[in-house]
Amino acid sequence: MLALKDLSCERDNRLLFEGLSVTFGAGDIWHIDGPNGVGKTSLLRQITGVSRYHGGELRWRGRDVAECRYEFAQSLVYIGHTPGIKKALSARENLHHYCPAADTSALEGALAELGLYGFEDVPCFRLSAGQLRRVALARLALASEPFWVLDEPFTALDVHAIAALEQRLSAHAARGGCVVLTSHQPVNLPVQRLALGDYSVVPA
Amino acid sequence: MLALKDLSCERDNRLLFEGLSVTFGAGDIWHIDGPNGVGKTSLLRQITGVSRYHGGELRWRGRDVAECRYEFAQSLVYIGHTPGIKKALSARENLHHYCPAADTSALEGALAELGLYGFEDVPCFRLSAGQLRRVALARLALASEPFWVLDEPFTALDVHAIAALEQRLSAHAARGGCVVLTSHQPVNLPVQRLALGDYSVVPA
Amino acid sequence: MSVGLAQAMGLQFTQDWKLAVRSRSDWANPMIFFVLVITLLPLGIGPEVKQLAAIAPGMIWIVALLATLLSLDAMFRSDWDDGSLEQMLISPHPLPMLVLSKIAVHWLVTGLPLTLLSPLLGLMLSLPEAGYLPLIVSLFIGSACLSFIGAIGAALTVALRQGGLLISLIIMPFYVPVLIFGASAAMRAVQGFEYHGLLVMLGGFLALAVAGAPFAVAAALRISSEG
Amino acid sequence: MSVGLAQAMGLQFTQDWKLAVRSRSDWANPMIFFVLVITLLPLGIGPEVKQLAAIAPGMIWIVALLATLLSLDAMFRSDWDDGSLEQMLISPHPLPMLVLSKIAVHWLVTGLPLTLLSPLLGLMLSLPEAGYLPLIVSLFIGSACLSFIGAIGAALTVALRQGGLLISLIIMPFYVPVLIFGASAAMRAVQGFEYHGLLVMLGGFLALAVAGAPFAVAAALRISSEG
Numbered sequence: 093m094l095a096l097k098d099l100s101c102e103r104d105n106r107l108l109f110e111g112l113s114v115t116f117g118a119g120d121i122w123h124i125d126g127p128n129g130v131g132k133t134s135l136l137r138q139i140t141g142v143s144r145y146h147g148g149e150l151r152w153r154g155r156d157v158a159e160c161r162y163e164f165a166q167s168l169v170y171i172g173h174t175p176g177i178k179k180a181l182s183a184r185e186n187l188h189h190y191c192p193a194a195d196t197s198a199l200e201g202a203l204a205e206l207g208l209y210g211f212e213d214v215p216c217f218r219l220s221a222g223q224l225r226r227v228a229l230a231r232l233a234l235a236s237e238p239f240w241v242l243d244e245p246f247t248a249l250d251v252h253a254i255a256a257l258e259q260r261l262s263a264h265a266a267r268g269g270c271v272v273l274t275s276h277q278p279v280n281l282p283v284q285r286l287a288l289g290d291y292s293v294v295p296a
Numbered sequence: 297m298l299a300l301k302d303l304s305c306e307r308d309n310r311l312l313f314e315g316l317s318v319t320f321g322a323g324d325i326w327h328i329d330g331p332n333g334v335g336k337t338s339l340l341r342q343i344t345g346v347s348r349y350h351g352g353e354l355r356w357r358g359r360d361v362a363e364c365r366y367e368f369a370q371s372l373v374y375i376g377h378t379p380g381i382k383k384a385l386s387a388r389e390n391l392h393h394y395c396p397a398a399d400t401s402a403l404e405g406a407l408a409e410l411g412l413y414g415f416e417d418v419p420c421f422r423l424s425a426g427q428l429r430r431v432a433l434a435r436l437a438l439a440s441e442p443f444w445v446l447d448e449p450f451t452a453l454d455v456h457a458i459a460a461l462e463q464r465l466s467a468h469a470a471r472g473g474c475v476v477l478t479s480h481q482p483v484n485l486p487v488q489r490l491a492l493g494d495y496s497v498v499p500a
Numbered sequence: 501m502s503v504g505l506a507q508a509m510g511l512q513f514t515q516d517w518k519l520a521v522r523s524r525s526d527w528a529n530p531m532i533f534f535v536l537v538i539t540l541l542p543l544g545i546g547p548e549v550k551q552l553a554a555i556a557p558g559m560i561w562i563v564a565l566l567a568t569l570l571s572l573d574a575m576f577r578s579d580w581d582d583g584s585l586e587q588m589l590i591s592p593h594p595l596p597m598l599v600l601s602k603i604a605v606h607w608l609v610t611g612l613p614l615t616l617l618s619p620l621l622g623l624m625l626s627l628p629e630a631g632y633l634p635l636i637v638s639l640f641i642g643s644a645c646l647s648f649i650g651a652i653g654a655a656l657t658v659a660l661r662q663g664g665l666l667i668s669l670i671i672m673p674f675y676v677p678v679l680i681f682g683a684s685a686a687m688r689a690v691q692g693f694e695y696h697g698l699l700v701m702l703g704g705f706l707a708l709a710v711a712g713a714p715f716a717v718a719a720a721l722r723i724s725s726e727g
Numbered sequence: 728m729s730v731g732l733a734q735a736m737g738l739q740f741t742q743d744w745k746l747a748v749r750s751r752s753d754w755a756n757p758m759i760f761f762v763l764v765i766t767l768l769p770l771g772i773g774p775e776v777k778q779l780a781a782i783a784p785g786m787i788w789i790v791a792l793l794a795t796l797l798s799l800d801a802m803f804r805s806d807w808d809d810g811s812l813e814q815m816l817i818s819p820h821p822l823p824m825l826v827l828s829k830i831a832v833h834w835l836v837t838g839l840p841l842t843l844l845s846p847l848l849g850l851m852l853s854l855p856e857a858g859y860l861p862l863i864v865s866l867f868i869g870s871a872c873l874s875f876i877g878a879i880g881a882a883l884t885v886a887l888r889q890g891g892l893l894i895s896l897i898i899m900p901f902y903v904p905v906l907i908f909g910a911s912a913a914m915r916a917v918q919g920f921e922y923h924g925l926l927v928m929l930g931g932f933l934a935l936a937v938a939g940a941p942f943a944v945a946a947a948l949r950i951s952s953e954g
Contacts, residue, residue: 128426165592174583222332369819378810545785558772
């Protein structure tokens, strides 16, 4: 789906990575790995278009991303380190903002899948860090977009939520979607690893 | 060292736990476990004295904690979810604030142990989440206090830092110290587990 | 989920409005500040009616400007902190349109309430009768100018760890003409002069700001989110 | 690491001072605000010297009070957000002493610079010569009162997600006497009256505040950190 060609990233005059070429294909789950501070989040910001200045090229389904921003943006779900959850709103309201087409039962189902049954209408500032993250991730159950980019999705989740999320990701890949994620923890899925720092693509 | 007797905690009119009795002894590493939102952090805040209103009793070396606050506080290191690292200061300055007696080489050694060699004088707002957490944890290498309370110390750490921290904790326990920690990830140490939610003490 | 532009703007507006209404400090702080300063004036400079009346239109305008200024930093701050801004940046919809909804909400919770409060404060400062209508009309148009212009400053400084009043240094050159035209309108009315031309000028400012500011804000947000 | 109380206070002061100096907005914002408002005054209310001079002492005092007020929310906010406050709460050293160091730093980066800037602003507002000394002395003592009293409000509201100007509602009853005594001192001096009694009163306020506020702040911080 998305091909990175010779991508490079500089921050504060420090070269984080360069010459990164890899293709994220349909059905793939990519685990971007590497030590703290190596530029994993910066890479995700470039891939998603949050940051638009970088060396190299990004091609979405064969076209330069800059020429098809609208199509690309319509195919993308990005859940970043700070995932855009409003603490003053409830889980239901947050989810509705990102998935306005979903009806009540679909919203509640998506929240229940990650163990948030009964927390639908609690304002999010009352939730713990793990619960907040799960509100953000509930979006994936309703997402029809094929390309998912997730920054540390497993952080602060308990065992049940991790299992539910892993199942959700593998189902998405099986349907022909593509997932790109970072994680400090090992991922219990048939992933392809991209190790930043030595720029190597480790075969699954 | 610290004995909890019939401890209970209420928040927002919801009873988080009650009737919790357990003794954290010298040489112990306690892993407090339980699903999101069950009150792990609230328990740590009660144990450390951040929060002082609770049902039940806390006894430090046989005396009620309220009667020996000074002795208890002198024996305690608490590294919370937000560990008191000032982003405008460097790693060295942050560490010096908590360990004023340590000299330059001791400070640098403590930082290097967690892979922060070369980052001593970088202002902390330039560091990643994992690096920030490591700045806070570097304190443990310099701590002469016997009683350590750590809230999710392994979050956002990479494999090397986790290994270094685990070694640090087991050395502390071997010297007769006591560690109480929460963690979503499994801990590679001979721990005693306290599962909140069902209040059970799981033998090591 | 593919939604149309109108629906996307509607969603953005609904969310911003809900947040603003629930966030007491967003709408309460400017009003508290406004009332506070006007209440302190007689305490600080003495309660002589003539003196107060002479400075009333100018003071009310200055305080409204300051109240707006102090509320600007919050315009994009929470979106920046919680990641909502990233989501706006990668939205398929044009960023200036989403921004427009945010500016509109900002004015609805700061400029509009200040305008509605102003007659009360005029009363407290013994503003002569002829001043009320021009004061209200000039604040109504002028405070919208302040929201639009201020949004550019807020977008430029959102990435700085310490924005604070830095915004004010950037946008003050653009605020000063609004202040002068607005305050003069009420002042001239009190003195019995013609003031409609000044209000027309303010209207012209507003038209320019509405047409240009959303694009400038969108560009500023993109710049802020690099690096 | 066991350290003495004096060393603990020294460490706290050093850290707070470093942070304040590096955090541009801490020391720059109150000054920007102060200068900004005084600069806007002639633009808003007209440049007549006599009118400006009449309101000068009162306006300078009001603006100094507002600048302090706006800086209060930051006093414990970052310590709360980054967990430093928890570390202070579990310190073996008495909390009121650590708090005292924070209040001192607050005054050094807000009240003191405002005091030093005040003659310049007096000049801009054509303050008569007799007003400068009482203005400076009253601001010097009075701004310290404002820091001590304000710290109590800041500590009480630090746990609220939206403190903002709520602080001002809590502490305004205690700020008003400081404002009245301070502004009157300069005003009376300009009019040729005796004003030393007012400064002595201000000094009395300060003594009370220094003795009581640290304990009240410590208690308020404990309350805020429950729940």
